[in-house]
Amino acid sequence: MKMRVQLVIEDASGATTSTDIAAIERRTDDLIGLSLEEAKAMTGTVQRFMVEAQAREAIVQNSTCPECQSRLCRNGTHRIHYRTPFGRLDLDSPRFYRCRCQTSRRGSISPLALWLGAHTSPELQYLEAQFAALLSYGVSARILATVLALERATSITTWKRHVGTMGARLDREAHERIAAVPALNDFGLPKRNPLQAVGIDGGYVKASDAPSRQEGWFEVMVGKSLPRAGTGQVFAFVHLEAKPTERMERFLAEQGVFPARPTTFLSDGGDSVRQAQGDFRAFGEPILDWFHVAMRMTQLSQAIKGLPADEQDAPDHIEECLRTLRRAKAPVWHGSPHRALHTIEELTWDIGTESERAQALQDKLEEFMNYVMANLATIPNYADRHRHGEPIATGFVESAVNQVVSKRFVKQQQMRWTPNGAHRLLQVRTRVLNQQLRKDFERWHPQLRSDSDPVRMAA
Numbered sequence: 282m283k284m285r286v287q288l289v290i291e292d293a294s295g296a297t298t299s300t301d302i303a304a305i306e307r308r309t310d311d312l313i314g315l316s317l318e319e320a321k322a323m324t325g326t327v328q329r330f331m332v333e334a335q336a337r338e339a340i341v342q343n344s345t346c347p348e349c350q351s352r353l354c355r356n357g358t359h360r361i362h363y364r365t366p367f368g369r370l371d372l373d374s375p376r377f378y379r380c381r382c383q384t385s386r387r388g389s390i391s392p393l394a395l396w397l398g399a400h401t402s403p404e405l406q407y408l409e410a411q412f413a414a415l416l417s418y419g420v421s422a423r424i425l426a427t428v429l430a431l432e433r434a435t436s437i438t439t440w441k442r443h444v445g446t447m448g449a450r451l452d453r454e455a456h457e458r459i460a461a462v463p464a465l466n467d468f469g470l471p472k473r474n475p476l477q478a479v480g481i482d483g484g485y486v487k488a489s490d491a492p493s494r495q496e497g498w499f500e501v502m503v504g505k506s507l508p509r510a511g512t513g514q515v516f517a518f519v520h521l522e523a524k525p526t527e528r529m530e531r532f533l534a535e536q537g538v539f540p541a542r543p544t545t546f547l548s549d550g551g552d553s554v555r556q557a558q559g560d561f562r563a564f565g566e567p568i569l570d571w572f573h574v575a576m577r578m579t580q581l582s583q584a585i586k587g588l589p590a591d592e593q594d595a596p597d598h599i600e601e602c603l604r605t606l607r608r609a610k611a612p613v614w615h616g617s618p619h620r621a622l623h624t625i626e627e628l629t630w631d632i633g634t635e636s637e638r639a640q641a642l643q644d645k646l647e648e649f650m651n652y653v654m655a656n657l658a659t660i661p662n663y664a665d666r667h668r669h670g671e672p673i674a675t676g677f678v679e680s681a682v683n684q685v686v687s688k689r690f691v692k693q694q695q696m697r698w699t700p701n702g703a704h705r706l707l708q709v710r711t712r713v714l715n716q717q718l719r720k721d722f723e724r725w726h727p728q729l730r731s732d733s734d735p736v737r738m739a740a
């Protein structure tokens with residue numbers, strides 16, 4: 282069987298031209314339907330004829346003076362490469378002198394360049410961003426090339442530059458995405474905060490100018506919102522590149538948090554996030570993750586069980602120490618960390634420093650006390666919060682951190698970043714993870730909206 286695919290183009294005057302796109306021959310034992318290569322070749326050819334026809338029309342429309350309608354004089358031609366997901370098009374772009382009625386200067390215009398705008402189509406830019414946010418450039422390029430006729434359409438260098446520019450744009454325009462939320466509800470009462478909490482965490486990324494394997498990391502702040510309904514959104518920024526409070530204000534506003542509604546900020550109380558949590562105090566209440574406290578206490582009880590049992594009274598002694606530790610846990614749960622600290626101090630007297638293990642345990646106890654001291658202000662009455670169904674743990678953030686930072690940034694240890702480069706890619710990445718990037722593109726390129734130009738498929 283022989284099959285021919287034709288493209289018929291009808292111009293404004295009603296005249297039609299048809300072009301052969303593909304001729305395919307199949308016997309019964311041949312491949313069923315299209316092969317990937319045929320599909321790539323066909324979309325590539327259709328794209329070329331479509332864009333060339335559109336370009337001709339755009340050039341004709343813009344080669345007369347809009348004021349006096351006289352034809353503009355030709356001033357040479359140059360070539361424009363237009364990159365699309367269906368291949369790179371090399372288009373002839375005529376230049377015209379500006380009309381004498383418009384200007385006394387002999388400047389020239391290029392209607393095609395004006396019509397095209399950027400030299401990469403929005404759809405290709407969207408694909409570039411979508412893939413770069415999730416995978417390395419090399420892997421992305423290989424995957425895309427198997428399904429699309431991308432030859433010559435993109436290179437990793439251009440791709441990186443596009444994504445960087447896009448990240449900077451997303452960052453710059455963040456304030457435009459903020460929803461204007463009315464402060465009052467339909468009953469004239471202040472609106473409830475739509476978020477239950479925001480969890481924040483930090484990650485480290487290897488700097489491109491790192492002097493050695495151990496040195497040269499910089500910090501990335503990552504977090505996720507826990508809304509009362511629906512799924513949360515992630516945010517990420519590089520500390521060196523952004524003001525944390527400004528970021529948080531935007532992140533909250535974008536989700537409709539009215540500034541006067543306090544938000545709960547949960548973190549594990551580590552050194553890196555404690556600072557940020559303090560900064561966010563202006564927007565609500567910072568709270569230490571309960572499970573991190575509990576986990577540290579479990580580690581302490583393991584260390585106590587590991588104390589040497591060579592003395593006569595050792596088993597009792599260890600039991601006694603474990604009981605004391607348990608006595609310290611309850612006050613933390615009920616929001617009285619000072620009482621817990623007293624109890625742990627008692628424990629340090631009971632344990633002594635006789636053995637090496639006891640010594641090591643003393644260090645751990647001291648570290649724990651320092652941790653509690655550093656986070657005193659963020660230890661709430663967990664029991665109370667828990668009873669009221671309020672979040673006390675950052676579990677919902679940890680997966681977000683892995684999603685945002687580890688996979689793309691850290692796990693690939695060979696990858697090194699500049700703070701600015703990482704920051705910009707993170708802006709694209711979080712928009713992709715939040716499933717917001719398509720909306721951003723539709724805002725930038727209204728012609729991408731699926732409802733603006735309905736595709737009429739042949740029945």
Ligand SMILES: [Zn+2]
Pocket residue numbers: 346347348349350351380381382383
């Ligand atoms: Zn004119």
